[in-house]
Amino acid sequence: MRWSMAWGLVFLLLAAPLTVQADVGRDAPGCLTQTSETLPSTLDIDPDVCVIVDLGTLQPGDVYDLSIIVVDDALDVLFFDENSIQPYELGQSYRSVMAQPASTESALGALEFHWKVPPSISAKRWYMVLDNTAHDGDAGLGDQGGVRSTVSATVDRLDQAYWTPYHDLLSVDAGGFDVLLSGDDLRLDAGTTVVLSAWDLTFVGDVYLQTRTMHDRYLAGGVGVQFIDGGALQSVETPQSLTWQVPSALEGEELLLVVDNTDAPLGGGNGTEMLRISVRLELAPPLTPVITDEQMATVSLGESISLNASSTPNRLGQQGTFSWDYDASVDSDNDG
Structure with a gap:
């Protein structure tokens, strides 16, 4: 009797995976499509609707100015290349492959940033997704639909007129900093004109030009000057820019370009959230052949x-x- 009961349990266990463990199929979102050329000046996106905007084949290293305004209700503004978009289109988990830090979940209001096409062996097609759905692969994060969103978006390639050693969007963790340029990348001739610009995307941070001595003091949390006079953008919560000229005293000295997201008393931000900010450094050095x-x-x-x-x-x-x-x-x- 016991053997017959045991065999009965075995048969039940063998049969159970056919129903209990079978994966639930994920629905592909079935997005509408646009191109950057056909995108209207304003676009109404209803709940449970997504729009894939084909940005075309973009050359690595090119920089684009993106201006996106979302009103009425939040949605997700996501970026993918031709390979990473496939999980999104198939209704699969995509959050680990969406382009960061350009992608913004639950976006509402104005987004303005400069984005440099990431390095790759060859040019790729890139896509901007305007998602107003509860996508099966979003892990319940970001916007989940709800009501209609209205979007206005422009994507324009920027021509760089000057020597531009840095121009991109970056993210800095709460309480952290990032050195963008140092060493021989920023040893300049006296008389070089420096134009430093920054555009905030999320949160408030600072951008500094430092000497090596200033940077060492900054790392140690020491007291004293921590950025070059006239070479700091503080509390960047709107687009800011400065122009500075390298003095004779700093000719050939190592300079550093630093983005600060700490609560240092000389800074403007408090470093409590992740910072996303676009930074551009332009140089007009002298030519004296x-x-x-x-x-x-x-x-x-x-x-x-x-x-x-x-x-x-x-x-x-x-x-x-x-x-x-x-x-x-x-x-x-x-x-x-």
């Missing part, structure tokens, strides 16, 4: 000469473009 020739003397008519200015670049290795006017007494091309 010394032109030499091989003979360093008078030459006869018909002899060839070699003029060279390549041995005197600035500290960023720049030489500029040089030209020589070979006209005789008559300026035939009117170039002076």
Whole structure:
């Protein structure tokens, strides 16, 4: 009798996985589609609706200005490349593969940021998803639909006119900081014009230019000056910018570009939440070439000469473009 009962339990256990352990199928969201060219100036997105905006094939290293306004009700603004979007489209878990720090869950109000296309071997297609659904793969986080949201969004590629060693969106954990440039990346000639700009996305932080001595004091929590005079953006909660020129005293010195999200008393933020901020550093360094020739003397008519200015670049290795006017007494091309 016991054996018959045991065999009965075995048969029940064998049969149970067919019903009890079977995975519940996840529904694909079935989003509407747009391109960045066809996206209307305002778009109403009803509850349980998502829109995938094809941004096109973007070149790694290019920087884009994104301006997004969400009113009436929050939704999720998510970014994916051509590979990472597949879990989202299939209704699967996607939060670990959405592009960060560009993606914003439960977005409401104005979002403005500059985003640099991440490095990759080749260019990829990128997508912006406007999600007003309770997506099966969102782990119950972010916006879950509810009422209609109205969205206005523009995505524009930026042309960089100056030498720009840093231009991107970054995130800094609560109580932390990030060094964006240091070492030989920021050893500059006296007279170099520096333009530092920042755009807040979430929370309030500070952006500093520091010398190595100042940075060491900053790390130690010491008392004293912790950023260069005229080289700090504090309490960045609206777009800010400054212009500063490297003095002779700091020529060739190591400078550091630092984003601060701590509660340091000299800063403007209190470091209690994660910070997301766009930072751009532009440089206009001087070009002072010394032109030499091989003979360093008078030459006869018909002899060839070699003029060279390549041995005197600035500290960023720049030489500029040089030209020589070979006209005789008559300026035939009117170039002076």
